[in-house]
Every structure is written in C-alpha cells, then in structure tokens.
Amino acid sequence: MIKNRIGALAGCVALVIGLAACGSSSSSSSSSSSGTTASSGSSSTVSGAGSTFAAPVYQQWASSLQGVTVNYQAVGSGAGITAIASKTVDFGASDPPLKPADEASIAKNGSPPVQIPMFLGAITVSYNLPGVPSGMKLDGKTLGDIFLGKVKTWNAAEIKSLNPSLTLPSTAITVVHRSDSSGTTAGFTGFLATVHPEFKSKVGEGKTVPWPTGTGAKGNAGVAGAIQQTVGAVGYVEQAYALQHHFTYASVQNKAGNFVLPTLESTTAAGEGVTVPANLGIKIKNPSSPKAYPITSQTFIVVNKDVCKAGVPGGESAAKGLGKFLAYGLGEGQSILSQADYSQLPATILEKSKAAAAGIQCNGTPIGG
Amino acid sequence: MEGASLRGGGRSVLERSPLARLPDRALRYGLTALAAAILALIVYFFVRLVGEAAPAFERMGVFGFTFGSEWNVNAEHFGALPLLVGTLITSALALLIGVPVAVAAAIYATELCPVRLRGALTLLVELLAAVPSVVYGLWGIFFLAPKLQPAEQWIAGKLSFIPFIGGGTVTIPNYFITGLVLAIMILPIVSAISREVIATVPTDQKEAALALGATRWEMIRTAVLPFSRAGIVGGAMLGLGRALGETIAVTILIGNAPRLSHHLFEQGYSLAAVIANEFGEATGLHRNALFAAGLVLFVLTLLVNGVARALVLRAASGRNRAGSGEAGARLAETVAGA
Amino acid sequence: MGTLDRFSVSPGRRRRDRIARSAILGATLIALVPLVLIVYYLLRKGLGSWSTSFFTTDPTGNTFFKNSSIGGIKSAILGTIEIVGLASAMAIPVGIAVAVWLVEYGKESRFAQTVRFGVDVLTGVPSIIFGLFIFIVLVVGTGSTYAAYKGSCALALLMLPVVIRSAEVILRLVPPALRESALALGAPRWRVIFRIILPTALPGLITGVLLAVARAAGETAPLLFTAGYTLKSNFNLGQFMNALPLQIYYDVTSPTTSIEHRAWGAALTLVSMILLLNVLARLIARRSRIG
Numbered sequence: 001m002i003k004n005r006i007g008a009l010a011g012c013v014a015l016v017i018g019l020a021a022c023g024s025s026s027s028s029s030s031s032s033s034s035g036t037t038a039s040s041g042s043s044s045t046v047s048g049a050g051s052t053f054a055a056p057v058y059q060q061w062a063s064s065l066q067g068v069t070v071n072y073q074a075v076g077s078g079a080g081i082t083a084i085a086s087k088t089v090d091f092g093a094s095d096p097p098l099k100p101a102d103e104a105s106i107a108k109n110g111s112p113p114v115q116i117p118m119f120l121g122a123i124t125v126s127y128n129l130p131g132v133p134s135g136m137k138l139d140g141k142t143l144g145d146i147f148l149g150k151v152k153t154w155n156a157a158e159i160k161s162l163n164p165s166l167t168l169p170s171t172a173i174t175v176v177h178r179s180d181s182s183g184t185t186a187g188f189t190g191f192l193a194t195v196h197p198e199f200k201s202k203v204g205e206g207k208t209v210p211w212p213t214g215t216g217a218k219g220n221a222g223v224a225g226a227i228q229q230t231v232g233a234v235g236y237v238e239q240a241y242a243l244q245h246h247f248t249y250a251s252v253q254n255k256a257g258n259f260v261l262p263t264l265e266s267t268t269a270a271g272e273g274v275t276v277p278a279n280l281g282i283k284i285k286n287p288s289s290p291k292a293y294p295i296t297s298q299t300f301i302v303v304n305k306d307v308c309k310a311g312v313p314g315g316e317s318a319a320k321g322l323g324k325f326l327a328y329g330l331g332e333g334q335s336i337l338s339q340a341d342y343s344q345l346p347a348t349i350l351e352k353s354k355a356a357a358a359g360i361q362c363n364g365t366p367i368g369g
Numbered sequence: 370m371e372g373a374s375l376r377g378g379g380r381s382v383l384e385r386s387p388l389a390r391l392p393d394r395a396l397r398y399g400l401t402a403l404a405a406a407i408l409a410l411i412v413y414f415f416v417r418l419v420g421e422a423a424p425a426f427e428r429m430g431v432f433g434f435t436f437g438s439e440w441n442v443n444a445e446h447f448g449a450l451p452l453l454v455g456t457l458i459t460s461a462l463a464l465l466i467g468v469p470v471a472v473a474a475a476i477y478a479t480e481l482c483p484v485r486l487r488g489a490l491t492l493l494v495e496l497l498a499a500v501p502s503v504v505y506g507l508w509g510i511f512f513l514a515p516k517l518q519p520a521e522q523w524i525a526g527k528l529s530f531i532p533f534i535g536g537g538t539v540t541i542p543n544y545f546i547t548g549l550v551l552a553i554m555i556l557p558i559v560s561a562i563s564r565e566v567i568a569t570v571p572t573d574q575k576e577a578a579l580a581l582g583a584t585r586w587e588m589i590r591t592a593v594l595p596f597s598r599a600g601i602v603g604g605a606m607l608g609l610g611r612a613l614g615e616t617i618a619v620t621i622l623i624g625n626a627p628r629l630s631h632h633l634f635e636q637g638y639s640l641a642a643v644i645a646n647e648f649g650e651a652t653g654l655h656r657n658a659l660f661a662a663g664l665v666l667f668v669l670t671l672l673v674n675g676v677a678r679a680l681v682l683r684a685a686s687g688r689n690r691a692g693s694g695e696a697g698a699r700l701a702e703t704v705a706g707a
Numbered sequence: 708m709g710t711l712d713r714f715s716v717s718p719g720r721r722r723r724d725r726i727a728r729s730a731i732l733g734a735t736l737i738a739l740v741p742l743v744l745i746v747y748y749l750l751r752k753g754l755g756s757w758s759t760s761f762f763t764t765d766p767t768g769n770t771f772f773k774n775s776s777i778g779g780i781k782s783a784i785l786g787t788i789e790i791v792g793l794a795s796a797m798a799i800p801v802g803i804a805v806a807v808w809l810v811e812y813g814k815e816s817r818f819a820q821t822v823r824f825g826v827d828v829l830t831g832v833p834s835i836i837f838g839l840f841i842f843i844v845l846v847v848g849t850g851s852t853y854a855a856y857k858g859s860c861a862l863a864l865l866m867l868p869v870v871i872r873s874a875e876v877i878l879r880l881v882p883p884a885l886r887e888s889a890l891a892l893g894a895p896r897w898r899v900i901f902r903i904i905l906p907t908a909l910p911g912l913i914t915g916v917l918l919a920v921a922r923a924a925g926e927t928a929p930l931l932f933t934a935g936y937t938l939k940s941n942f943n944l945g946q947f948m949n950a951l952p953l954q955i956y957y958d959v960t961s962p963t964t965s966i967e968h969r970a971w972g973a974a975l976t977l978v979s980m981i982l983l984l985n986v987l988a989r990l991i992a993r994r995s996r997i998g
Contacts, residue, residue: 047852047853047935047947052649052960055957056770056771056961056962056963057770059768059769059770060768060769060770060771062768063767063768063769063770069937069939071935071936071937071938071947072936073931073935073936074957075649075931075932076648076649076650077649077650078648078649078650078651078652079648079649079650079932081652082652086846086847086850087850087852088846088847088851088852088853089852089853099652101652101653102652179542179620179624179625179626179646180620180625180646180647180649181442181646181647181649181650181651182650183650204443205443206442206443207442207650208442208443208647208650209442209443210441210443210627211626215540215541215542215624215636216542216624216625216626216636217510217542217624218510218620218621218625218646219960220960220962221959221960221967222510222621225510225511226541229515229541230541238962240962241962244962244963244964245962245964313851313852336771339771339772340770340771340962340963341962389895390895392895392897393895393896393897396896396897396900397812397896400804400805400807400808400811400812401808401812401813403801403804403805403808404805404808404809404813404818404819404822405818407801407805407822407825407826407867407871408821408822408825411825411826411828411829412825414829414840414864415828417840417843417844418836418840421843469734470734470735470737470738471738473730473731473734473735473738474734474735474738476731477731477732477734477735478735481728481731481732488989490735492982492985492986492989493739493742494738494739494742495914495917495918495921495985496742496746496978496982496985497741497742497745498917498918498921498922498981499921499924499925499977499978499981499982499985500745500749500925500978501924501925501926501927501951501952501955501974501977501978502834502925502926502927503925503927503952503955503956503959503974504745504749504925504955504974504978505745507959508744508745508748508749512744512748513744553741556738556741557918558869558873558918560738561914561915561918562873562876562914562915565876565877565880565910565911565914566876566880569880571882582716584716584720584721584723584724585724585728586723586724586727586728587720587724589727590727600876600879600880603872603875603876604873604876606827606830606872607830607869607872607873609831610827610830610831610868611830611922613831613833614830614831614832614833614834614836615833615834616833616834616835616928617834617927617928617956640833641833641835644833644835644836644839645833645835645928648835648839660836660839663832663833663836663839666831666832666833667828667831667832669831670827670828670830670831670832671824671827671828671831673831674824674827674828674830674831678827
C-alpha cells in the first residue's frame with residue numbers, strides 16, 4: 001500500500017531528473033568535468049572565493065576567457081583568505097591587503113603567499129537631496145563630522161561654506177552605513193580615519209566599526225535602497241553600483257586640495273604615486289595625485305607562490321587555468337573593466353602585478369603561458 | 370490458547386517461534402541504535418562548536434561574553450547582550466503575533482471552513498513556507514518596512530508614554546518589522562501542525578458538546594482546544610526554533626546595530642544575524658566569538674524549550690487528574706449558566 | 708446548527724459565539740494577506756524574466772556587457788533538485804525512524820528524554836551554523852574542497868529536527884486503541900508499525916516532511932561554505948553545484964539590473980517548484996487515504 005505511493009513519488013522525482021538530464025546533455029556545454037584535462041581543447045576548472053566587490057569582474061573575465069571554467073564564490077574577503085589558507089579553493093580574493101597573521105596561515109601550506117593587485121574601485125558618497133542634483137562638494141573634515149553625527153542638517157555652516165553656489169535645504173541628514181562586514185566600509189573608514197583624527201579615535205577603521213549614528217543597511221543594494229527611500233539621506237556606495245544606477249554623489253576634496261568626482265580616470269589616478277611595498281600589499285589612503293579621487297579601494301588575488309606544492313584542490317590543471325586567468329585579467333581584462341564601471345590599475349602597479357603573476361609556479365615551472 | 374489459531378491465519382504471540390520474533394527484535398535494536406547515533410551526532414556537533422567557540426569564552430569569560438553589553442569588533446571586545454536581547458525581542462514578537470493567527474487559521478480550516486475551500490486554504494497557508502528566507506528579507510525591507518513606517522512613527526509619537534513601544538527614533542529596519550516578518554515565516558509551520566492536531570480530535574467528543582447545546586465556539590473552546598494543547602505547543606516550539614535561528618531574513622531587517630535599543634522601532638542585532646553578517650569577513654578571535662554567539666543561542670533554545678515542556682506537562686497532568694469529566698463539567702456550567 | 712429548540716441559546720452566548728467566529732475568520736484572512744502581497748511582489752519582479760531560455764540555459768557569468776546574454780537559471784534549478792533531493796533522502800527516513808522509536812519504544816524513558824532534548828536544541832540552531840559545522844568537519848577537517856553532497860549534509864542536519872519533531876507529534880495522535888487491537892490480534896510489532904501506524908499517520912507525516920523540504924530548499928546559509936558554486940549544470944554530487952537560493956543570494960546584490968531581475972525570476976521559480984511539490988504530495992496522500 002504505502003510502498004506503492006512512495007514508489008510513485010520516487011518515480012516522479014526520478015522521471016523529472018531523467019528528463020532534465022536528457023534535455024541538458026544536448027544543450028549544456030561542459031558538464032561534470034572535474035579538474036582533469038580532457039582531450040584536445042582541454043578545459044580546466046579553477047575555483048576561487050573571496051571579495052564580493054570583485055565578484056562581477058572575475059565572473060565576467062571567466063565568461064570572456066575561453067577554455068577555462070572559473071567557479072568563483074563571493075563569500076567575503078575574510079572567508080576568501082580562510083579558503084585559500086585551508087586549500088578549499090585554488091585562489092582567494094581579498095580587498096584589504098594581507099595581515100601578517102593571514103600571511104602566516106597561508107604560508108603554512110608550504111609556500112609563501114603572493115597577493116596580486118588586480119583592479120581598483122572608488123567609493124562614492126551618494127545622497128538623496130531633491131533640488132541638489134549635482135555639484136555637492138565635501139571634504140574629509142565635513143564628511144567625518146557628518147558620519148559622527150555632529151553635522152545634522154544639510155544647510156549647516158560647514159557644508160554651506162564648501163558650497164556657496166548651492167541652495168541647501170534645511171532637511172535633516174540621515175546617515176546610512178553598511179550593517180554587514182565589508183571591504184567597502186574598510187575603504188571608506190580608512191579614508192576618514194586618515195583625514196579626521198576624531199573619527200579615527202571615536203570610530204576607527206575596519207570592515208565593521210561602531211557607527212555612532214545612522215541606519216545600517218545590508219550590502220550595497222541595502223544602502224542604495226535606504227538612500228533612495230529617505231530624503232536627506234547620505235551614505236557610501238561602491239562606484240559600479242552608483243554609476244549603473246545613476247545616483248547623485250558628491251565630489252570629495254583630495255590631498256592636493258582639488259574637489260574630484262569619482263570617475264574611472266580619477267580612480268586609476270588614485271593608484272599613482274602609492275608606495276608599493278615588497279609584498280605588493282598596497283593600501284590606497286588619501287592619495288597624493290592632484291587628479292585622484294581620494295576614497296578608492298584596491299582588490300587582490302591571493303595565492304601561494306607555488307600553487308601545486310601548496311596543494312590546491314584543482315591540481316596541475318587548475319594551476320594552468322589560473323595562469324591563463326591571471327594573464328587575461330592583467331591584460332585584455334583591464335581594457336574591459338570600464339564597461340562595468342571598474343577602474344584599471346595605473347601602469348606602475350600593473351607592471352608589478354604582471355611580474356608577480358609571472359612568478360607563480362606549479363612545482364617549479366611557471367604557470368603562465 | 371494453545372493450538373488455537375486466530376482468524377486470518379496469525380498465530381498467537383505465545384506460539385510464535387524465536388525466528389518469527391526476529392524482525393521485531395531487529396527493528397527494536399535498529400531503531401534504538403539509530404536514535405543513539407543521532408544523539409551521538411548531536412553531542413559531537415555541540416562539542417565541535419564548543420571547541421571553536423572556546424577562545425572567545427577564554428578571553429571574555431562565559432558571563433562576560435554572554436552578558437557583556439558591547440560588541441566591538443575592532444577592539445576585539447565581544448559582549449553578546451545586545452544580540453541576546455535582540456533575539457529575545459524579535460522571537461517574542463514573532464510568537465505573540467504568529468501563534469494566535471496560525472492557530473486561528475488552523476481552527477478555521479478544520480472546524481469552520483466550508484469543506485470545498487478547505488484544501489485550497491491549507492495549500493495557501495503552506496505556500497508561505499515555500500518562500501525562501503532571503504525573499505522574505507528583501508520583500509520586508511523594500512516593500513513592507515517603508516509602507517509601515519508612517520504608522521510606526523505615528524505610534525511612537527502618540528504612545529510615547531508607554532515605555533519601549535513609544536518614543537525613540539523610527540528607523541526603517543527595526544525590531545518590530547523583524548518580528549512581524551518572522552511571525553509570517555513561522556505561520557505555516559505552526560498552522561500546519563495545529564491543523565493536524567485539531568483534525569484528530571475524536572468526533573464523538575465534539576458531537577457530544579454540540580449535542581449538549583454548546584455553540585460552535587464553546588465546542589471548540591471546551592472539546593477541541595484542551596485536547597490539542599500539547600500538540601499546538603509542539604508546533605509553536607518548532608515555530609519558535611525557526612524564529613530564534615533565522616539568519617538571512619533577520620540580518621536584512623533588523624539593522625544590525627550592535628546596540629541595545631530601548632525602543633520597538635529602533636534597530637538592533639540578533640545572535641543569528643551577527644554570524645551571517647560577520648562570518649564572511651571574520652578571522653581569528655572574531656570568528657571564535659561568532660561561534661560563541663551560536664552557542665549562546667543553543668542554550669537559549671534549550672531553556673525556552675525546557676520551560677515549554679514543563680508547562681505542557683503540568684497542564685497535561687492537571688487535566689489527567691481532573692479527568693475528562695472536568696471538560697464536561699465546564700461545558701455544562703456554561704450551558705446552564707446561560 | 709447544534710442547538711435544540713428546547714434549549715434556547717442565551718443572547719450573551721450567541722454573541723460570544725459570533726464574535727469568536729468572526730475573530731477566527733478575521734485572523735485567517737490576516738494570515739493570507741502577506742501571502743497575497745508576497746506573491747504579487749514576486750510576480751511583479753520575477754515574471755518578466757521568465758522565458759523558455761530562462762529555464763533551459765545556464766547562467767553565463769556575463770556581468771558587464773549590457774546587450775550580451777546573461778543566460779538563465781538551469782544549473783540552479785537542477786542543483787536545487789539534486790542537493791535537496793539528496794538531503795531529503797538522508798533526513799526523511801532517518802527522521803521518521805527516530806520519531807517512530809520515540810513514540811513506540813523510547814516513550815518516556817531517560818534515554819528518550821535525552822534524545823528529545825537533543826532534538827529540541829537542534830531546532831533552534833541558526834541555519835548558518837549547520838553549514839559551518841559541515842565546513843569544519845567535512846571541508847577543512849578532511850582537507851578537501853566544497854562539494855554538493857556536503858551541502859546536502861548541512862541541509863539534512865537542518866531538516867532532521869523538523870522531521871523528527873513534527874513526525875513525533877503526528878505519531879502520538881494515532882489512537883492507542885488502533886495499536887492495541889492490532890497487537891491483541893497477534894500482529895508482530897513491525898507489522899503494526901508499517902501496516903497500521905505509518906499509513907494512518909501518513910497524511911500528517913507528509914505535511915511535516917513537506918515543511919522540512921520547503922525550508923531546506925529555500926535556505927542559503929547552509930550552502931554558502933559547503934556546496935561550492937558554479938554556473939554550469941552537472942550531475943556529479945562530489946563537485947561544486949549551483950542552487951536557486953545561492954543564485955538568488957549572489958545575483959540580488961549585483962549592480963547590473965538584468966542580473967538583479969534574474970534573481971527575482973529565480974525566486975519565483977523556487978516558490979513555484981515548492982508549490983508544485985506540495986500539490987503533488989497532497990494528491991498522492993489523498994489517494995492513499997481513500998485507497
């Protein structure tokens with residue numbers, strides 16, 4: 001009796017899966033390939049995990065690159081570092097540069113860690129103020145005061161003095177910040193901590209900080225949504241997001257004194273003149289170039305120097321695929337970045353990244369080419 | 370009796386050979402072993418997680434962690450009180466709003482609803498269970514929260530003399546909207562189990578009440594509900610478990626402010642949400658602290674479940690002592706007292 | 708209905724009855740309001756993405772080029788069926804078996820109380836912790852990488868307490884008289900369980916099981932650190948696999964609007980799939996009740 005019913009249900013499920021299998025085997029390209037190289041035209045599979053900020057770029061690069069399947073999970077920079085350290089993926093991706101503790105945990109796999117800067121992105125100060133569609137100028141001090149809760153209305157003296165030509169309403173300022181741990185927060189607070197001593201001591205910098213005021217929203221989408229729903233709101237939103245959704249954002253004063261809008265060029269300019277340490281762990285903090293947009297963030301791909309020796313799950317085949325992926329990303333991949341509103345590395349850093357990528361090995365042989 | 374065979378060809382238990390008893394014993398031992406294995410798995414689960422959480426407890430002390438009032442990641446100072454309070458507030462809200470509505474829907478579906486509509490109604494309520502938690506969070510924050518904000522502001526303003534409910538600043542993500550969406554999320558499970566339980570009340574008990582002249586509602590109140598109480602509580606406990614442990618939806622709706630807010634319409638944080646939010650970026654002690662938060666949640670679930678069980682046991686034994694005669698006596702009182 | 712003419716119902720009681728019944732009806736309607744709102748919202752945001760190619764093509768990973776195809780969600784649909792299917796195959800038999808043990812054999816013994824206690828603890832565990840546990844034990848612990856079956860393990864852990872708890876409640880409702888009379892007729896214990904108790908409880912058991920499956924199908928957190936992620940369809944449970952909640956989670960925060968729409972189309976698909984499963988299972992249960 002029941003056996004019949006259960007059998008019927010199981011049969012239905014099996015039928016559905018069977019149909020799907022038949023349907024897919026004709027239309028999908030490569031199915032269950034594990035990292036083994038097939039016959040000619042070998043397609044290797046590389047796995048990566050980490051930064052959510054970098055995810056759209058790596059997905060796109062993977063999609064544009066023939067012959068390599070890249071499975072990338074946007075689980076966050078911290079989880080990405082854990083993943084590469086525990087060898088659950090072939091490469092990790094992180095926005096902040098590696099801390100000494102991270103370097104040590106990755107080095108435990110038997111090969112020193114290598115972090116390669118891949119591209120840059122700006123963090124915009126987006127706001128919702130009908131009547132002020134453009135032209136808002138803010139400097140580090142005012143921004144810090146706003147996010148500390150000291151400046152409460154849009155027509156406050158501080159903002160007025162920077163924007164004499166704008167008519168500013170008396171609307172209350174609603175601060176919106178990220179409620180989840182994020183590299184975007186780290187980049188934004190990193191800038192504020194550099195230019196605003198009180199912000200540095202009261203709030204500090206990092207992926208999660210104790211915001212003294214404002215609403216928390218989850219993800220760029222959450223912050224964007226919150227800004228759009230509240231008149232008078234101001235928050236920090238990733239550049240790609242702000243540009244693609246046509247947000248209103250302010251120009252920010254950089255170290256040289258110029259008020260700069262977050263464009264792709266000003267973001268790349270932010271990378272110029274940055275001191276590049278030996279391990280390539282750059283951190284863009286209030287850059288000095290006159291054309292630079294000051295709130296800019298970098299992102300890295302993190303691997304062991306000798307990936308096969310370290311024991312990546314994908315093995316040799318993944319190492320080859322990784323080589324192709326890095327070469328593409330630092331080559332042609334840079335030129336398509338602008339299509340999705342991400343910024344290229346400036347030439348100086350790009351050269352160093354390429355050199356580092358060329359140095360990645362698999363059991364002694366370079367993985368490139 | 371010896372030698373007698375029963376109708377249908379079965380032999381009496383006394384006559385059954387040891388071989389024939391084998392399937393029974395195999396079943397008994399097999400199932401017992403399985404239950405033991407599951408218990409072992411649960412213990413292992415607990416032990417592993419305690420292991421991951423230990424460094425945080427070492428640093429902050431068990432009480433220091435659980436009741437510490439500041440959750441500061443950068444300073445590596447982890448106190449879970451705001452998280453604990455947030456979890457309690459939102460889960461309590463979820464139960465307060467969700468359980469009565471769910472039980473009412475269950476009663477309606479089984480007792481009052483026209484038979485033709487019964488299947489459709491059941492399906493509709495269970496459809497709520499089909500919605501993924503991330504969709505609940507997004508729908509809540511992008512659709513529901515902005516719509517309710519004016520009403521929330523009005524309540525906070527007009528009722529500001531009532532502590533906790535009134536006063537404070539009204540933010541879009543807040544305790545209330547989280548509790549409300551959680552209530553919606555637990556509706557299907559509480560309702561479905563209550564419905565199953567209510568449907569099993571013996572018809573003769575219900576008909577007896579009606580025959581004695583009870584109105585529909587009185588019949589439900591005296592014949593159906595007391596009988597179903599334990600099962601309904603079981604369903605509510607499952608709903609509570611869901612509410613306590615819900616991660617993604619809460620993290621979108623509660624605002625994730627590691628503060629102990631004193632107002633219903635302000636942001637807060639919860640134990641489950643902090644894990645979802647921060648795990649992706651956490652390393653070292655921070656990660657241990659997140660596991661420790663998970664452990665605090667287990668203990669909380671344990672305590673709440675324990676209390677619920679004790680309440681149900683007491684109610685059940687009370688009813689047993691008085692016997693089913695008590696229900697009848699109460700009913701007769703009602704009818705006569707009219 | 709239910710009142711004899713000789714015993715007229717007082718106006719007070721009649722009023723209370725009417726109020727109570729209206730309140731119950733009102734509460735039921737309130738329960739349905741969020742459903743209508745959510746379904747409408749899902750349809751509005753997700754229906755536009757639906758097309759044949761949406762279901763039959765894998766997501767392409769194109770995130771930049773505005774005019775090139777971003778693909779559909781085929782790998783996510785297949786992945787969900789595979790991962791949740793395996794999880795159900797693990798959790799449902801085990802869960803019902805444990806519930807049977809609790810009701811038939813363990814009863815109120817010390818050991819059974821402990822098992823119940825353990826299951827109670829498990830019901831309140833946040834879904835992400837199941838994923839993290841499997842991550843620690845099966846991913847990091849074995850030094851291997853993500854796999855679909857590891858995601859299934861995490862989901863099975865999630866489903867287990869729900870199945871056990873709800874099955875226990877349902878099995879307890881089977882009238883003791885049924886059990887006792889069967890035993891008195893000389894039927895062996897195993898036959899009583901399989902031929903009488905389980906079939907009687909089947910509709911209720913199916914309800915509990917469906918709730919567990921629906922929950923598992925919609926959960927993202929347990930899969931995040933266990934199942935891996937890939938855009939391609941595959942039938943190898945030892946490989947990375949896609950799943951609808953994962954696809955939704957990653958897509959919904961994308962800056963590209965078309966990808967965001969894909970997320971909502973996927974959400975609508977997930978809800979529809981679970982609805983279909985519900986309907987199917989109910990049909991089967993109804994036939995078994997009559998048959």
